[in-house]
Amino acid sequence: MNRNKLVASILLFSLLLIAGCGNLLKSKEDTDASSSDGDKKGTEEEVKGDSEETANLGDYHIVLSGDVKEEGDQFIIEGKSNLIPGSRIVGEVVVDEGETVFSDTSELIDDDGSFYMELEHHQYGEAEIIVRFDFDGVQEDEVKRHYGEKGQKLEGPFIYKHETYDGILKKAEAKIAYEPGGANDLTMKAPEWNDLPEDYGDPRVWIEVDDITEDGEFFYVSGRSNILEGSEIKVDYKYNRDKTQVKPDGSFEFKFDYEYLEDQEIVITFEPSAWQWNEIEEAYGSTGQKLVGNLVVSDKYNTDKQYIEKRIPWDNKSAQSSNSENGSNSDDTDADDDSKNNSDADDEEENPDEE
Template sequence: MNKLKMLLMVAAALVLITGCSDSEKADTKNDEVSKEKKNTDEKEKVKTVDKKADAPKDQGDYKVWFEGDVERKGKLITVKGKTNLLPESRLMIGMDSVEGTIIGGNESLQVNDDGTFNTELEIPNEYKGLIKVSIKFEPSSDNQPIKDHYGENGEKLEGSFVRINEDSAAKQSIALLTFEVPQDVSNATIAIEEPKWDKPEDYGSEIIRIEEPDIEKDDRYLYVEGKTNLLEGTRLRGRLDIPGFFTSGFQDVVDVNPDGSYKMIIEKPQTNEKLKDVKEYELVISMNLGDNSWQSIKEAYGENGEKLQGEFIVEESNSKTAEKKISIVE
C-alpha cells in the first residue's frame, strides 16, 4: 500500500513538472513572437516617420534652394545634395571639359521624396584638364504635374538659383548651378553655395560698361572674372590675340549672370608646344549681336547692335560691337 501511494505521488509530481515546463516554453515563445512583432512595428513606424521628417519643411516652395557638394576622387565625380523642389522633379546633370566636349557626359535624375539627389559621373581617361559640372532644373521639359506647380515655362520659380533662358522659342525660368572641378590635385570637393547677385544702377543701359577684369593664372589656364552692365544672358566672347600667330582655340564663350558679372576660363598659349615661349598677348572681351540669339537681347541692343553706345563700341559697316582689350604679360 505504501509502495502504491509512493508511486502515485511520483507520477503526480512528474505531471506537474512537465506541465510547468510546457507552459514556460509556450510563454517564452509567445514573448518572442510578441517582441518580434513589436520590433517590426517599431521599424516600420520609424521608417515612415523619418522619411516624412527628413523632407524640407518648405518642400514645393517657389523660392528654390540647393545644398550639398560636388566631389571628385580620381576619375569619379559624385554629385549629391538636397533641395526643396517637389519630389520627382527632374534634374539634368552635365559634365564637360574646358578643353573639349565630353560625349555622354549628361544624365538626368529625379529628386527623392526627402528632397535628396545623388549621382556619379565618370571622367574619360583622355580628359586631363578642368571639368565643368552643371545642375539644371527646367520645368518646361518636366512631367505635367511639375509644370502645373512651377508654371509651363517655370515662371513661378524664385530665388538666387533661378536664371533666364531663351534658347527655345519661349522665355523660360530655370534653376542652374555650375562648378569647376580641378584634376591637378588628388581629390577635390566643391560645396553648393547660394549665389549673391548685385545689379548695378546702370544695369541694361545702352551705354555699355565693361570693367577691368580680375585675372588669375596657373600653369594651364587664365581665370577671368569681370563685371559689366549687360543684361542677363548676353553672350560674351573672350579670346586671346597672340602677335605673329593666327589661333582660334584659345577662347571661351559665356552668358552674363543676372547682375552683369561673368567668369571665363581660357587655356594659356603655353599649353601649345609652338607657343611655349610666348610672353605677351592680349585678351579681347567682346559682345557681338551675331553671337546672341535671344530675342530680348536683340530688342534691347538692336538686331545688329545699332543701339549700343559708349567708349567700348566698335563700329563696322552694318553693325556695332562692344570690345575691351587687356594686355597680359607672363
C-alpha cells in the same frame, strides 16, 4: 482607559496613512499631467517643424544642397532640395572643358525633397559635376503648372537663363569642380553673385576688367559689366580667341591660349547683331543702334552696325576706355617719328661733307 488610548492611536495612525496616500496620488497625477503636457508640446513642436519643412517644398526660391562622394568607378550624389516631389532632375559629369558629357542620369525628387544619383566616374583629368532642374526635357504637368512652362517662376542664386528652340527658359543648376589628386570640396553650394548694377541692361554699356593672369599656357581674364545675362561676348589677343556668355550678375570669365606678344592689346567685344537672344537684340538693337557711350565702335564694313569694344593693354593690365584714345596716341607717335626723321634728313642735306 488603556484600551481607549489604543483605539485613539490606531485611528490617528489610520488618518495619517490615508492623508499620506492622498498626497502621493495627487503628486503622481500632477507628474502624469505634466508629462502629458510635455509630450503634447513636444509632439506639437515636431509637427510644426515637419509642417514648416514641408511648407518650404515648392518655394520658388530654389535651394540645392548635398555632397558628392567618390566610390570606385562612380560618383555618388546624396542631395536635398525644396523642389516639389516628382520634379525631374539631371546629373552629369562633363569633361573636355565643358565640351563633352561623359556620363549622365535622370532622377525624381522624393517626397521630402531629397534625391540620390549614381554617375560613372571619368577617372582621369578635370571634370565638372552638374545637377540641373530644367524644362528642356520631360516634366510632369503638375511641375510645369507650379514653376511655369518655361521655369519663369524660378528664383535664387542657382537660377540661370538659357536658350532652346522654344525660346528663353530658366533652370536651376549646381556646378561642382573636380580636380584629380586635388583637395576637392565636392559640396553643392550656391554661387556668390555680385549685386546687380543699377544700370543693368542699359544701352550705355560699361565693361571693367578685374583680373588678368597667365600660367604660361593660358590667359585668364575676369571682369564685370552691366550687360544682360546670356549676351555672348568675345576676346581676341591677336590670333588667340575665346567667347563666353555673360553671367546673371553681369560678370564674365575668359580662358584662351597664352602667347607672348609685344605691343598687343587684349580686345573684348560685344556685338548685338551677332546671333544674340531676342531679348538682347530688343535691349540694344538688332544692329546695335541703341548703343551709346565711349565704348561704341561703328562697323567699318557696314556703317549701320555698332558694337562695343574694350581694349586692355597687357603690359600694365590697365583698361582703356575706348580705342579712339589709342588711335590718337598712335597717330601722335607716328607724327613725332616722321618729324624727327625729316629733321635728320634736313641736317644731312645741310652738312653733306661733315663725315
